[in-house]
Amino acid sequence: MKRICVFAGSNSGLQPDYLAAAQELGHALARQEVGLVYGGARVGLMGALADAVLAARGHVTGVIPEALVAKEVAHAGLSDLRVVASMHARKAMMADLADGFIALPGGWGTLEEFFEVLTWAQLGLHQKPCGLLNVRGFFDGLLSFIDHWIDERSSDTRTDRWSSYRPLPALLELFDRYVPPVVEKWIDDAST
Numbered sequence: 791m792k793r794i795c796v797f798a799g800s801n802s803g804l805q806p807d808y809l810a811a812a813q814e815l816g817h818a819l820a821r822q823e824v825g826l827v828y829g830g831a832r833v834g835l836m837g838a839l840a841d842a843v844l845a846a847r848g849h850v851t852g853v854i855p856e857a858l859v860a861k862e863v864a865h866a867g868l869s870d871l872r873v874v875a876s877m878h879a880r881k882a883m884m885a886d887l888a889d890g891f892i893a894l895p896g897g898w899g900t901l902e903e904f905f906e907v908l909t910w911a912q913l914g915l916h917q918k919p920c921g922l923l924n925v926r927g928f929f930d931g932l933l934s935f936i937d938h939w940i941d942e943r944s945s946d947t948r949t950d951r952w953s954s955y956r957p958l959p960a961l962l963e964l965f966d967r968y969v970p971p972v973v974e975k976w977i978d979d980a981s982t
Contacts, residue, residue, distance in 0.1 A: 793849075793888050794826065795828065795884045795885065795907075796828050796892045797891065797892070797900045797904050798812060800829070800831050800833055800896075800899075801897075815894065816845075816846065818962060825848065830853050830854030831852070833863050835894050835896065851868070851887060852864070854874070855880050856875060859873060884903075885907060885916065892922070894923050895929075908920055919964065921961045921964065
């Protein structure tokens with residue numbers, strides 16, 4: 791893997807462990823010479839993650855829409871900052887640049903971005919690993935709901951497209967060994 795896209799909150803949350811996990815992930819990516827692709831902010835978990843990669847001499851590509859440059863306080867010290875026209879352009883560019891996706895604790899945007907890349911995997915638009923870094927059980931309620939949802943579905947719902955792990959080394963090891971499932975491509979990129 792050359793680059794991993796990380797979705798994370800623009801605030802740090804209430805638990806210091808969230809910030810520590812963002813920093814740990816940043817250091818791990820830099821140690822493994824894996825570039826970071828993320829939302830381009832210098833605040834919250836996003837900023838802590840980028841700063842950790844940069845402090846360890848790693849490469850960071852931020853992608854931020856023009857409308858959020860001031861609001862999310864675009865990170866001026868990145869290896870590469872790309873300002874795009876819209877949220878849709880942001881997500882598309884991050885997906886194009888990345889070889890895999892990880893979600894840290896965050897809010898609606900983090901969840902929406904993560905579920906969109908999972909949907910794209912289901913539709914056969916990419917074959918990249920997706921994972922939740924489940925810090926302090928942040929995603930436990932969501933994972934319980936997903937288990938319930940899968941149990942209630944009458945059609946095949948594949949769970950081999952994503953992983954949820956804590957501690958971090960296990961998740962990164964899974965990404966290194968990831969073999970994408972065979973998925974019939976439902977639509978092409980032009981249809982999205």
